[in-house]
Amino acid sequence: MSFLDCSCISHTSFENIRVEDHYNTVSYHCLTNEPAACSLSKTPPNDDMTVYSTDISHYQLLSELGRGFCDLSVVSLARHRPTGNLVAVKQTNLDNCTEEQLGVLQNEVLQTRMFHHPNILTSRTVFTSSSKLWVISPLMAYGSxxxxxxxxxxxxxxxxxxxxxxxxxxxxxxxxxxxxxxxxxxxxxxxxxxxxxxxxxxxxxxxxxxxxxxxxxxxxxxxxxxxxxxxxxxxxxxxxxxxxxxxxxxxxxxxxxxxxxxxxxxxxxxxxxxxxxxxxxxxxxxxxxxxxxxxxxxxxxxxxxxxxxxxxxxxxxxxxxxxxxxxxxxxxxxxxxxxxxxxxxxxxxxxxxxxxxxxxxxxxxxxxxxxxxxxxxxxxxxxxLHPAVPLNNPQVLAKAAQTAAGQDSTTSPDATAGAWEF
Known part of the structure; x- marks a missing residue:
C-alpha cells in the first residue's frame, strides 16, 4: 500500500515524506522550495522552534489522549527524549485505510505545509515507520x-x-x-x-x-x-x-x-x-x-x-x-x-x-x-479556564509516567483527554 504516491513505507525502516515532490497544485506564493523533510522550517511567531527527529526511539509514549479520523488515528501524549519536551503524537495505521482515506491524509499532510499562522495547528514532523504514519505536533495542554x-x-x-x-x-x-x-x-x-x-x-x-x-x-x-x-x-x-x-x-x-x-x-x-x-x-x-x-x-x-x-x-x-x-x-x-x-x-x-x-x-x-x-x-x-488542569501539570505527568512504566498504555492521565480529535 502506498501513501503520497511514494515508496516511503517500509516494513523495517522509515524515512521522511518528501511532500514538496508530490504537491503539484500550488495556489499561493507562500509555498517555497524547502528541504525534503517534513519538519517545518517556519513556525508561527512566539512558537517553539524545536525541530523534532524522525527516530521513533526518541519518543516516549506516555498515554493515549484520544482518537480521530474514523477511529483510525491514535493521539498520544509523548515526551521527546533528546529535548525533554512534551508533544502530541498521532499515529495512523495506513494498512487499515481505504484509498479515499489515504487521499484525505495525503491532502492534510500536503496542504498544511503551506500554513504558517499562530492560530492554525500544523505538524512539526511527519514520517512513516513500517506501515504507520507519525505526525508530531506541539502539545495542546488544555486539550480541545x-x-x-x-x-x-x-x-x-x-x-x-x-x-x-x-x-x-x-x-x-x-x-x-x-x-x-x-x-x-x-x-x-x-x-x-x-x-x-x-x-x-x-x-x-x-x-x-x-x-x-x-x-x-x-x-x-x-x-x-x-x-x-x-x-x-x-x-x-x-x-x-x-x-x-x-x-x-x-x-x-x-x-x-x-x-x-x-x-x-x-x-x-x-x-x-x-x-x-x-x-x-x-x-x-x-x-x-x-x-x-x-x-x-x-x-x-x-x-x-x-x-x-x-x-x-x-x-x-x-x-x-x-x-x-x-x-x-x-x-x-x-x-x-x-x-x-x-x-x-x-x-x-x-x-x-x-x-x-x-x-x-x-x-x-x-x-x-x-x-x-x-x-x-x-x-x-x-x-x-479554572478548574481545568493542563496535561503538563506535574501531578498529571506523574500519572502519565506511571502509565508509561507498565500500567495500561491506553489509560488517559486526565479526564480532559478523552474527547481529543485531530
Missing part, C-alpha cells in the same frame, strides 16, 4: 474545547472565555479564507488550547481549496469526506447540494453552531435524526441561544454568571449577591443562563439562513463581542 466543556463546563463556558476562543478561531479562519480554503469542519473538538492559553484551529483534513488551475471558484459543490460526523455543524447550503453550491460563509454558520456548543454544553441538532435535521435546516428553522431569565437584570446592567468566573460582560459580584438574596440562598443547579445582547447578536449573524447575509470572518473580528478580548490579559484567560 469540546473536552473542556464535557469535563469542566457542562453547563457552558463564561462569555469572556467563549469570546477569547472564538477570537482565535476567527483569526485562523480569516487566514484560511484569504488563502482560498474552506475549513468545513469547524467545531469544538477541532479547537485546541495550549498550556499558555493560545487557541489553535485543527481538523484540517476537511479543507477544500477553492483555487483550481490558477482560478478561484466562487462556489463549491464538493461534499467533505466523513461529513456524517459533522452534520450538526454543517450549513444548510452545504447540505442542500444544489446548483447554488456553497462558499466561505459555510464556515461562519459552523462557527455559530460551535458558539452555541460552547455556551450551553450541547450541540444544536445533535439529537435529531439526520433526515429531520436536514429538513429543519433547509426550511430555515431558527437556531439560537436558549436563555432562562429567572428575573430581569437589564435595568441593573448585570447578567448571571454560569461558570463561577466573572465573564467580563456585565457580570460582577453584585449579580451573584442579588441571586443569592432573591433565591433565599438556595443553590442553583444548573445555574440560570442569561446571555448578553452582544453574544446573541454574534450568534444570530453567524446563523443567518442566507449565506449572503452572514458576515465574513474578518468582519466578525471587529464585532463588539470578540473585541472585548483586547481588554484582557493572557493570565486573566488562564484564570477563566
Amino acid at each position: 474545547a469540546e473536552c473542556l466543556v464535557k469535563t469542566y463546563f457542562s453547563d457552558g463556558m463564561s462569555e469572556s472565555l467563549i469570546a477569547f476562543i472564538l477570537y482565535g478561531v476567527l483569526k485562523g479562519l480569516d487566514y484560511l479564507h484569504r488563502m482560498g480554503y474552506i475549513h468545513r469542519s469547524v467545531k469544538a473538538s477541532h479547537i485546541l488550547l495550549s498550556g499558555d492559553g493560545r487557541v489553535y484551529l485543527s481538523g484540517l483534513h476537511s479543507l477544500y481549496n477553492m483555487v483550481r488551475d490558477g482560478k478561484r471558484s466562487k462556489v463549491v459543490y464538493d461534499v467533505p469526506e466523513q461529513c456524517s460526523t459533522v452534520l450538526p455543524w454543517l450549513s444548510p447550503e452545504l447540505l442542500r447540494q444544489d446548483l447554488h453550491g456553497y462558499d466561505l460563509k459555510s464556515d461562519i454558520y459552523s462557527l455559530g453552531i460551535t458558539a452555541c456548543e460552547l455556551a450551553t454544553g450541547r450541540v444544536p441538532f445533535q439529537d435529531m435524526h439526520p433526515t429531520l435535521m436536514l429538513l429543519q435546516k433547509l426550511k430555515g428553522s431558527h437556531c439560537c441561544l436558549l436563555d432562562i431569565h429567572p428575573f430581569p437584570l437589564e435595568g441593573l446592567g448585570l447578567k448571571v454568571s454560569r461558570s463561577g468566573v466573572d465573564s467580563g460582560i456585565g457580570e460582577s459580584v453584585a449579580a451573584s449577591i442579588i441571586m443569592r438574596t432573591m433565591t433565599g440562598e438556595r443553590p442553583q443547579s444548573p445555574a440560570p443562563k442569561n446571555f448578553s445582547v452582544l453574544f446573541h447578536n454574534f450568534v444570530k449573524l453567524c446563523l443567518q439562513h442566507d449565506p449572503e447575509k452572514r458576515p465574513s470572518a474578518r468582519s466578525l473580528l471587529t464585532h463588539a463581542f470578540v473585541k472585548q478580548v483586547k481588554r484582557h490579559t493572557k493570565d486573566s484567560f488562564l484564570t477563566l
Whole structure:
C-alpha cells in the first residue's frame, strides 16, 4: 500500500515524506522550495522552534489522549527524549485505510505545509515507520474545547472565555479564507488550547481549496469526506447540494453552531435524526441561544454568571449577591443562563439562513463581542479556564509516567483527554 504516491513505507525502516515532490497544485506564493523533510522550517511567531527527529526511539509514549479520523488515528501524549519536551503524537495505521482515506491524509499532510499562522495547528514532523504514519505536533495542554466543556463546563463556558476562543478561531479562519480554503469542519473538538492559553484551529483534513488551475471558484459543490460526523455543524447550503453550491460563509454558520456548543454544553441538532435535521435546516428553522431569565437584570446592567468566573460582560459580584438574596440562598443547579445582547447578536449573524447575509470572518473580528478580548490579559484567560488542569501539570505527568512504566498504555492521565480529535 502506498501513501503520497511514494515508496516511503517500509516494513523495517522509515524515512521522511518528501511532500514538496508530490504537491503539484500550488495556489499561493507562500509555498517555497524547502528541504525534503517534513519538519517545518517556519513556525508561527512566539512558537517553539524545536525541530523534532524522525527516530521513533526518541519518543516516549506516555498515554493515549484520544482518537480521530474514523477511529483510525491514535493521539498520544509523548515526551521527546533528546529535548525533554512534551508533544502530541498521532499515529495512523495506513494498512487499515481505504484509498479515499489515504487521499484525505495525503491532502492534510500536503496542504498544511503551506500554513504558517499562530492560530492554525500544523505538524512539526511527519514520517512513516513500517506501515504507520507519525505526525508530531506541539502539545495542546488544555486539550480541545469540546473536552473542556464535557469535563469542566457542562453547563457552558463564561462569555469572556467563549469570546477569547472564538477570537482565535476567527483569526485562523480569516487566514484560511484569504488563502482560498474552506475549513468545513469547524467545531469544538477541532479547537485546541495550549498550556499558555493560545487557541489553535485543527481538523484540517476537511479543507477544500477553492483555487483550481490558477482560478478561484466562487462556489463549491464538493461534499467533505466523513461529513456524517459533522452534520450538526454543517450549513444548510452545504447540505442542500444544489446548483447554488456553497462558499466561505459555510464556515461562519459552523462557527455559530460551535458558539452555541460552547455556551450551553450541547450541540444544536445533535439529537435529531439526520433526515429531520436536514429538513429543519433547509426550511430555515431558527437556531439560537436558549436563555432562562429567572428575573430581569437589564435595568441593573448585570447578567448571571454560569461558570463561577466573572465573564467580563456585565457580570460582577453584585449579580451573584442579588441571586443569592432573591433565591433565599438556595443553590442553583444548573445555574440560570442569561446571555448578553452582544453574544446573541454574534450568534444570530453567524446563523443567518442566507449565506449572503452572514458576515465574513474578518468582519466578525471587529464585532463588539470578540473585541472585548483586547481588554484582557493572557493570565486573566488562564484564570477563566479554572478548574481545568493542563496535561503538563506535574501531578498529571506523574500519572502519565506511571502509565508509561507498565500500567495500561491506553489509560488517559486526565479526564480532559478523552474527547481529543485531530
